Amino acid sequence: MHFTITGGTPLKGSISVNGAKNSALAIISAAALAAEGATYLENVPLYTDILDLCEILRALGAEVTFVDRRVLKIDAKNLTNHVAPYEKARKLRGSTYIVGLLLARLGRAEVAMPGGCDIGARPIDFHLRGFEALGAKAWVEHGSILAEARSGLSGTNLFIDRASFGATINLMIASSLARGTTYLENAAREPEIVDLANFLTGLGATVRGAGTSTIRIEGAKRLHGGRHEIIPDRLEAGTYLMAGLASGGEVAVKGVIPEHLATVCAKLEEAGAALEISADAIQLKAPARVRAVDVQTQPHPGFPTDLHPPLVAALARADGISLVQETVFENRFHYVNELARMGANVRVDRDTAIVRGQERLSGAPVEAPDIRGGAALVIAGLAAEGRTVVGGLQYVERGYEDLEGKLSQLGADVSRDGEATASEVSL
Ligand code: EPU
Numbered sequence: 285m286h287f288t289i290t291g292g293t294p295l296k297g298s299i300s301v302n303g304a305k306n307s308a309l310a311i312i313s314a315a316a317l318a319a320e321g322a323t324y325l326e327n328v329p330l331y332t333d334i335l336d337l338c339e340i341l342r343a344l345g346a347e348v349t350f351v352d353r354r355v356l357k358i359d360a361k362n363l364t365n366h367v368a369p370y371e372k373a374r375k376l377r378g379s380t381y382i383v384g385l386l387l388a389r390l391g392r393a394e395v396a397m398p399g400g401c402d403i404g405a406r407p408i409d410f411h412l413r414g415f416e417a418l419g420a421k422a423w424v425e426h427g428s429i430l431a432e433a434r435s436g437l438s439g440t441n442l443f444i445d446r447a448s449f450g451a452t453i454n455l456m457i458a459s460s461l462a463r464g465t466t467y468l469e470n471a472a473r474e475p476e477i478v479d480l481a482n483f484l485t486g487l488g489a490t491v492r493g494a495g496t497s498t499i500r501i502e503g504a505k506r507l508h509g510g511r512h513e514i515i516p517d518r519l520e521a522g523t524y525l526m527a528g529l530a531s532g533g534e535v536a537v538k539g540v541i542p543e544h545l546a547t548v549c550a551k552l553e554e555a556g557a558a559l560e561i562s563a564d565a566i567q568l569k570a571p572a573r574v575r576a577v578d579v580q581t582q583p584h585p586g587f588p589t590d591l592h593p594p595l596v597a598a599l600a601r602a603d604g605i606s607l608v609q610e611t612v613f614e615n616r617f618h619y620v621n622e623l624a625r626m627g628a629n630v631r632v633d634r635d636t637a638i639v640r641g642q643e644r645l646s647g648a649p650v651e652a653p654d655i656r657g658g659a660a661l662v663i664a665g666l667a668a669e670g671r672t673v674v675g676g677l678q679y680v681e682r683g684y685e686d687l688e689g690k691l692s693q694l695g696a697d698v699s700r701d702g703e704a705t706a707s708e709v710s711l
Pocket of ligand 1: 590
């Protein structure tokens with residue numbers, strides 16, 4: 285599967301963004317905490333990671349069906365199996381949330397060690413330590429995470445060593461059915477964490493402080509079904525804004541919560557973009573030539589690590605030298621060698637990409653190494669002269685849906701060759 289892009293046309297127009305992948309992965313897992321009544325999730329993005337997670341829940345005994353194009357119904361009253369299918373669970377990072385879910389619901393879990401993008405070591409020690417602090421035993425054996433809490437979980441005070449997104453989500457899920465109150469200290473503060481907290485509250489849990497570094501969760505005896513709309517995908521929105529910047533275009537992203545992109549907007553403006561921000565849209569007009577900027581990735585509200593590769597693609601043609609320091613993952617630079625095939629001059633020194641902006645990039649055959657690295661190559665292809673073929677779309681489609689359709693809507697010359705996409709096969 286690959287994209288063929290003929291670059292050089294400034295993008296122009298507007299697109300709407302999907303629901304947030306990383307929110308949906310958390311909330312779909314958490315929906316199966318409810319033992320009574322069905323949950324309806326709206327604005328669910330049709331990415332392959334999401335569909336794989338649905339498969340896992342089905343294998344555990346939950347009924348999971350799309351009742352409308354983006355509306356997922358989850359009824360988990362018959363969730364009785366504590367062993368997740370190994371091959372499915374090992375594919376994605378979000379499957380770790382199934383451990384928190386199963387511990388809370390059934391008191392035991394067996395879930396393959398997660399996969400996900402190859403962007404660093406990505407250990408799960410914070411998750412396991414958190415489960416232990418809640419009174420479970422948790423360990424890794426024969427490639428799987430095993431966890432047990434035969435007499436249930438008990439609320440406690442937990443300090444997460446780093447503000448890990450995944451560990452915060454997992455411990456929120458586990459503690460929402462624990463006895464008593466749990467305090468998560470040094471919790472991650474991403475908007476998706478707040479989305480999960482709002483969702484859990486709708487199911488009958490008491491969650492306070494999400495969006496700050498201390499989250500308090502009062503465990504409920506049982507949770508019931510509900511209805512919830514997933515927040516817009518700030519990372520998808522940021523990707524299209526970077527594509528607008530790189531191609532010298534004028535792009536509006538609609539259906540977003542601009543506050544979630546405050547740091548990104550600040551950097552786009554520093555790079556010379558003119559922005560118009562309304563209640564639910566961001567409109568970008570690129571400068572004649574992008575200005576070099578220095579950026580350091582940080583957990584929210586800092587500049588998101590997921591937008592580092594798309595930003596570097598936009599800076600590859602900037603006027604001057606940019607320094608992009610990656611502080612969240614130790615190896616998010618696999619895309620750099622592929623960008624070099626297009627004439628980009630990017631040198632990686634430890635955790636920092638040194639980007640010497642070039643006048644022009646030229647199209648080339650390249651391979652996506654992971655979701656956001658793949659998005660960076662697509663963006664570079666749009667900004668390059670001539671034809672770029674981006675292979676490895678199975679990675680890109682874990683986090684983007686109908687990328688070629690949306691880019692075509694913005695006037696790009698892009699086509700996709702290969703098997704049907706997740707969104708085409710999901711209903
Ligand atoms: N870490 C540990 N131990 C742990 C957990 C994390 O050392 O137990 C380290 C990681 O190795 C990393 C840092 O802590 O260096 C932060 O990792 P975090 O736990 O915050 O990330 P994650 O939960 O594994 C999620 C998203 C990523 C996104 C990051 C950061 C999902 C499924 N994945 O990963 O999304 O980059 O948060 O915001 O939600 C993507 O969408 O392309 C993607 C990779």
